[in-house]
Amino acid sequence: MQFFNAPSEETALDARSKAQWIAFAPVVFQAAKSLRNTGILKTLETHKATGMTMEEVEKETGISHYGVRVLLEAGLGMGLVYVEDEKYYMTKTAYFVLHDEMTNVNMNFIHDICYHGLHKLEESIRNGRPEGLPTLGNWNTIYEGLSKLPPHQQKSWFEFDHFYSDNAFPGALRTIFKTQFKTLLDIGGNTGKWAVACTRYNPEVDVTMMDLPGQLGLAKERISKTEVADRISYFETNILDESLPFPKGFDAIWMSQFLDCFSDAEIESILKRCYNALNEGGHVFIMETFWDRQKFEAAAFSLQQTSLYFTAMANGNSQMYHSDVFKKIVVEAGFEVAEQIDNIGLGHTILKCRKK
Template sequence: MDDRPPYPPASPADAAHGTPPVDPLFALTSGLWASQALVAAEAVGLFTFLSQEGGAGAAETAEGLGIPARPAEMLLTACASLDLLRRDGERYVNSPVAEEYLVRGRPYYFGDYVRMLQHYVYPGWMRVTDAVRTGRPTRQAPEPDKGLFEAENRPELFWDGLYPLSALTGRALARAVDFGAGRLLDVGGGGGAFAVELCRYHPGLRATVYDLPHVCAFTADRIAEAGLSERIGVHPGDFFADPELPGGHDTILLSMILHDWDEPRNRELLAACFRALPSGGTLVISELLVDDDKTGPADAALMSLNMLIGTPGRNYTAAEYGQWLRAAGFDGVRTVPFRAPGANGAVLARKP
């Protein structure tokens, strides 16, 4: 707990008039500094270096990373202040979080996600005011006449970066929802992280990842690396262009998909899912759900603004999903809360 007085220190007059401290605003305005400190540390390989060396001082770090001594010391201090490093005598060592997620080669290495944000997401955020004023995305599409998720507009960097976020979210979803031993269709399954994690946790489950052809080529390699090619297949397609979704599945998963699209498109996709499922089949929507009163939570609300930057969508409430699902013909709608980087709940529905 931080016992320091508020900044600036409250005067007796401030206290008498109930003036709130400015700390929350200062934390918000300096948030960019913290994120970019992480970007810089990852870019120079700080956490991987410290893991390999078992820790290092400022001079050793400067020499090992090939950077000047002054920024090496400042970067180490900044990362320690953010609880990414800790001091061990005269040396800095990775915190447990950094050692687990920021060392290259670890199973859930998050560095690709950090790089994806820096090169793909943050530039649009620098123009968020324009997006708010116009209602149009500010992330520049290299090929504006092509689809949002075509290879020209979503480089491999995007899929590499999204994989660890999806994997950690998929792992949490697997514990929260019983997918059983049937067949799962992961619609818009990207790199296959959800299918991999769900199949690892549910040994009787088999899955198909349905996504654009160029994405499926990337996905097949990821599935093979996980040693699950016999249980997870890929089906190239386009869920807005194909006449029907692939059939023969007991469960359909829409994870981090519906926030990309507006309400008419989402209703169209939910109707396609209804047609593709057998009677008794289940639809699972996994997302960062906005509270029904639309006051938060912060991660879902900020992800919604992130959708404004680059897509026609936003993050929706469980109540909104429930309304659309019932209109599509589903019943038994319920929400299962859980915590993960890319979702805080799953909305489940059944086809009668």
């Protein structure tokens, strides 16, 4: 899938206009969020047939005349509202800002998790560390602190993570259980949603979740209330500590939106330890959103920008990968890609990997 080719007919005026969008992008973001959160967009939607004057918007929302004026005028420039006969109307783009789940999940994640820390992006690039992370907490990586984030930030982080993974679950379950296995090691199991989904889908499979102690603590609490709790076990570890071995004796290993949290060298190290943890004939299933395997340019764009969350906030050295870069690491770790299944959920790919 080819995206982002050199523009063939872009004029200097078009290029300069786009450059202004980039220069003011932080302002555009905050103005759009304010138009959403203050209720201005919702108010315009309820009067979409007739439109509204500034004074009517002011009266209905309780926002000052000045506040309504500057936000509506900003909305004109960014294409969220338009004006006819001194009355304001909401555009199709504003509808998605107001109602589209993906847009809202992304917007809340950027605001609550990334916005302040991205000020340190350049330092993160130069230093190879997530220099923006201290805006959230004093940890080496964001994963150490997820269980300690304030509730509203936890909500935004997990909604962002789960929106994409949860949509992929049905297709992913059908895909991996075409292969026969009885024991599954779920590395980076997060809240345990996947482990529960697997044990419900296949009543003969047992799952071991492997993750940081804080993450497993949250998962245990949730899973203990389910009917499949007796078929899910736990293995606490810090996967970046190469002196800590992986448990052995598994028919399959699952990693979903996990390896993108690590650098090239770290991914290779993890995969080599997966190699030793597998039984003969076992497989590693890797589900990722590779930016080059997307159907739509907007999806590829979103993933490329998400890479910079990893740079400035998460760990300083990982990203959303191009599939060719990733598959090269898989081969260097001793596996071959037996099958690649694209278009799972909202743009995921599953790599079925086996020992050479």
